Amino acid sequence: MSTHYSCALDPVELSSFADSTADTLIALLETEGIAMSRVFLAYRGLSGIALATALSLSILKKANVAVGMTCVRKPSDYLNSHGYAIEKSAGYGENSYIVFVDDFISSGATLKEIHDKIH
Helix, strand or coil: CCCCCHHHHCHHHHHHHHHHHHHHHHHHHHHCCCCCCEEEEEECHHHHHHHHHHHHHHHHHHCCCEEEEEEECCHHHHCCCCCCCEEECCCCCCCCEEEECCCCCCCCHHHHHHHHHHC
């Protein structure tokens, strides 16, 4: 049975996705000459946290870089729960390289919302 969570619910596929994505991200940052002192993975939702957690662990194994995560919740999620609109790990700052993590991108609305909330 397939779900909209893509590989987020399959540990083997998730691990493979995270390793491949980490390799691509690290190569891109090196090619662009971006100093990799801190990478923040910004996400939303259940699939986002699964993807971001797996990706952060893979990045930590492969590169000498600090990795943080930032969860930006939908208003309907944080208004009816015990969480906050934005939750982030320590160390987030101006020199952080922010990577948007999502398993499905259609219109770009989620990316824009997360960008606007973070900035």
